[in-house]
Amino acid sequence: MSAVTPEIKARVEELRREINYHNHQYYVLDNPTITDGQYDQLVQELLRLENAYPELVTPDSPTQRVGGEIQKGFTAVQHRVPMLSLSNAFSENDLREFDRRVRSNLPGEEVEYVLELKIDGLAISLWYEQGVFVRGATRGDGELGEDITANLRTIKAIPLRIKESIPFLEVRGEAYMPKESFVRLNEAREEAGEPLFANPRNAAAGSLRQLDPRVTASRNLSVFMYAIGHLEGANPGTHARLLGWLKDLGFRVNQHYKLCKDIEEVIRQIDKWQEQRFELPYAIDGLVIKVNSLDQQQRLGATLKSPRWAIAYKFPAEQAVSTIKDIIIRVGRTGVLTPTAILEPVQLAGTTVSKATLHNEDIIRQKDIRIGDQALVQKAGDIIPEVVLVFPERRTGQEKPFTMPSTCPECNAPVVRLPGEAAHRCTNKNCPAISREGIIHFVSRGAMDIMGLGESIVNQLIMAGLVQDPADLYDLKYEDLIKLDRMGARSSRNLLNAIAASKHNSLAQLLVALGIRHVGERAAKILARHFGSMSALMAATVEDLTVIPEIGPKIAESIVDYFARPENKTLIQRLDRAGVNMEEANQQAEPGQQPLAGKTFVITGTLEGFSRQEAQRAIEELGGKVSGSVSKKTDYVVVGENPGSKYDKAQQLGIPILNEQEFVALLKQ
Numbered sequence: 001m002s003a004v005t006p007e008i009k010a011r012v013e014e015l016r017r018e019i020n021y022h023n024h025q026y027y028v029l030d031n032p033t034i035t036d037g038q039y040d041q042l043v044q045e046l047l048r049l050e051n052a053y054p055e056l057v058t059p060d061s062p063t064q065r066v067g068g069e070i071q072k073g074f075t076a077v078q079h080r081v082p083m084l085s086l087s088n089a090f091s092e093n094d095l096r097e098f099d100r101r102v103r104s105n106l107p108g109e110e111v112e113y114v115l116e117l118k119i120d121g122l123a124i125s126l127w128y129e130q131g132v133f134v135r136g137a138t139r140g141d142g143e144l145g146e147d148i149t150a151n152l153r154t155i156k157a158i159p160l161r162i163k164e165s166i167p168f169l170e171v172r173g174e175a176y177m178p179k180e181s182f183v184r185l186n187e188a189r190e191e192a193g194e195p196l197f198a199n200p201r202n203a204a205a206g207s208l209r210q211l212d213p214r215v216t217a218s219r220n221l222s223v224f225m226y227a228i229g230h231l232e233g234a235n236p237g238t239h240a241r242l243l244g245w246l247k248d249l250g251f252r253v254n255q256h257y258k259l260c261k262d263i264e265e266v267i268r269q270i271d272k273w274q275e276q277r278f279e280l281p282y283a284i285d286g287l288v289i290k291v292n293s294l295d296q297q298q299r300l301g302a303t304l305k306s307p308r309w310a311i312a313y314k315f316p317a318e319q320a321v322s323t324i325k326d327i328i329i330r331v332g333r334t335g336v337l338t339p340t341a342i343l344e345p346v347q348l349a350g351t352t353v354s355k356a357t358l359h360n361e362d363i364i365r366q367k368d369i370r371i372g373d374q375a376l377v378q379k380a381g382d383i384i385p386e387v388v389l390v391f392p393e394r395r396t397g398q399e400k401p402f403t404m405p406s407t408c409p410e411c412n413a414p415v416v417r418l419p420g421e422a423a424h425r426c427t428n429k430n431c432p433a434i435s436r437e438g439i440i441h442f443v444s445r446g447a448m449d450i451m452g453l454g455e456s457i458v459n460q461l462i463m464a465g466l467v468q469d470p471a472d473l474y475d476l477k478y479e480d481l482i483k484l485d486r487m488g489a490r491s492s493r494n495l496l497n498a499i500a501a502s503k504h505n506s507l508a509q510l511l512v513a514l515g516i517r518h519v520g521e522r523a524a525k526i527l528a529r530h531f532g533s534m535s536a537l538m539a540a541t542v543e544d545l546t547v548i549p550e551i552g553p554k555i556a557e558s559i560v561d562y563f564a565r566p567e568n569k570t571l572i573q574r575l576d577r578a579g580v581n582m583e584e585a586n587q588q589a590e591p592g593q594q595p596l597a598g599k600t601f602v603i604t605g606t607l608e609g610f611s612r613q614e615a616q617r618a619i620e621e622l623g624g625k626v627s628g629s630v631s632k633k634t635d636y637v638v639v640g641e642n643p644g645s646k647y648d649k650a651q652q653l654g655i656p657i658l659n660e661q662e663f664v665a666l667l668k669q
């Protein structure tokens with residue numbers, strides 16, 4: 001072995017300093033400043049040096065410890081059994097190497113593995129006494145975690161009581177934020193000029209480590225449980241059986257685990273998940289491979305940092321290099337100006353990406369992003385494309401720095417940046433962008449859900465002076481619509497029907513549609529159920545609102561502010577006069593109920609208001625399935641223009657046939 005030189009020693013120390021700095025940013029502040037890929041490279045370099053020069057290993061090296069710390073304001077709790085991290089594999093060979101190590105420690109024994117998804121969230125520990133949830137904690141530094149019991153109680157997927165009253169049980173798993181909630185949360189934060197979360201894991205961690213549980217409750221977190229920390233009295237024998245047992249007890253267990261008879265079978269699964277992960281509603285950053293036999297696990301044991309019986313396979317980072325052709329400004333519903341990079345189209349994480357958000361001026365400055373730059377683009381948690389960094393060394397001299405405009409690109413009104421905010425805003429209350437985005441939001445899915453009213457039609461309606469705010473939609477007439485570009489008789493009638501049908505929407509949908517700050521789908525449902533009518537909600541004070549579980553002071557103030565403004569009162573009066581429903585019906589579908597569950601649809605012909613994909617998505621969101629061919633098992637055939645032979649087949653078999661309007665009516669039920 002070669003001797004340690006001062007250079008090597010210095011490099012090791014530098015790497016430790018850097019890694020410790022990034023650990024703090026990531027685990028304590030939930031605000032990483034480099035990508036996970038860049039971080040992992042630093043760790044790998046340090047590991048290589050420590051392997052080559054074992055005399056340099058110190059007990060406090062970041063390779064020897066779990067990365068977290070306890071944040072101020074939380075009570076520390078001691079884990080009965082340390083909560084460890086996982087060692088990493090970045091290639092198939094790393095996995096084979098892991099398998100060799102495992103088997104050499106278990107000479108002559110067969111070893112089976114369980115493959116699980118590596119959920120991109122944060123580890124939690126839940127204590128149950130006599131079957132009742134009594135305490136929940138973060139991993140922390142592995143020895144001491146943060147007590148977040150009150151916050152965890154707000155997560156519906158965590159059972160407060162389990163099906164057996166076991167004297168003591170500690171279950172471990174992952175708390176995470178679904179992709180959709182992550183996107184919405186960041187959108188809302190962007191609109192409010194608040195700092196964004198880098199990925200769903202940081203968002204979940206930031207949401208759980210809140211001193212006010214109502215904030216956690218509003219963030220729509222969920223969990224998957226996958227391990228036992230401590231158990232008295234039972235032994236399921238294998239990890240696969242343990243997962244089944246957890247499920248029977250009432251825990252949420254991820255269904256995509258697989259028992260593999262050897263490491264090659266594990267490796268064959270990798271490609272599949274590399275692609276399919278984009279279809280999951282939550283982000284995963286890899287796969288976890290665990291020895292199946294609990295007895296073997298015990299005999300393999302653990303190092304200070306990670307068990308020897310498990311390893312995490314990390315997917316390669318989904319990043320690509322592209323050129324920033326231009327930077328444009330998008331004006332949002334609340335008048336916030338968001339700079340957006342127009343990219344040379346590039347393949348990334350399963351889709352073609354041609355735009356990336358640049359968030360705000362500070363971020364453009366920090367990263368020194370210029371028009372014409374070559375940029376490294378990634379999807380944050382596989383979701384929103386963003387520019388990670390640019391390559392100044394590749395500049396030709398033609399690149400142009402970007403400055404935020406001082407006037408609004410849509411209406412020329414002055415733009416301001418309020419103190420304490422990162423966002424720039426248009427000062428014109430009547431900015432056409434604000435009303436356009438407001439209408440687009442009003443009609444969107446989850447809000448009033450009016451099909452056939454896309455951006456281009458909304459634009460035309462505004463330009464023609466027909467619509468200025470959402471209430472104007474309900475005054476539209478056939479003669480107004482037929483004059484617009486690309487609007488035929490049929491699509492005009494369909495659109496009028498869709499607008500008319502939206503009058504019967506739930507009060508919760510209307511509340512979402514109004515776009516009150518901080519009032520998303522969940523808060524809207526709670527408010528609608530609590531108050532029962534728009535007029536009761538409008539009369540509520542901040543005190544009335546904050547006593548409602550899950551409604552915090554921020555939401556409450558925002559609601560009271562909204563209804564105090566005369567223009568909003570007028571808007572609601574006009575919607576009311578147009579016949580829009582302002583009451584909560586008693587037998588509203590429960591959230592999450594799936595009215596089309598178990599129903600199979602076949603679509604044939606061209607639909608006016610939907611592409612095939614949109615129709616399929618609409619069916620699937622309500623729990624139904626779409627199949628390619630008609631059989632006796634088909635429940636409905638949806639027929640558009642120029643239907644094919646499936647239509648004849650449906651008639652032969654006597655299967656209910658829906659035209660587009662009937663289909664829309666079914667979706668709205």
Ligand SMILES: NC(=O)c1ccc[n+]([C@@H]2O[C@H](COP(=O)([O-])OP(=O)(O)OC[C@H]3O[C@@H](n4cnc5c(N)ncnc54)[C@H](O)[C@@H]3O)[C@@H](O)[C@H]2O)c1
Binds near residue numbers: 023026067123174
């Ligand atoms: N960008 C940065 O600055 C920065 C800084 C620190 C750490 N990081 C990133 O954090 C990660 C290291 O964090 P870590 O120490 O928590 O390790 P890890 O995330 O690599 O692996 C351990 C964790 O995986 C989670 N997990 C998810 N699904 C699991 C399953 N099915 N079974 C078991 N565990 C499962 C658990 O929370 C567990 O604690 C790396 O990806 C690293 O890139 C990034």
Ligand SMILES: [Zn+2]
Binds near residue numbers: 408411
């Ligand atoms: Zn403007």
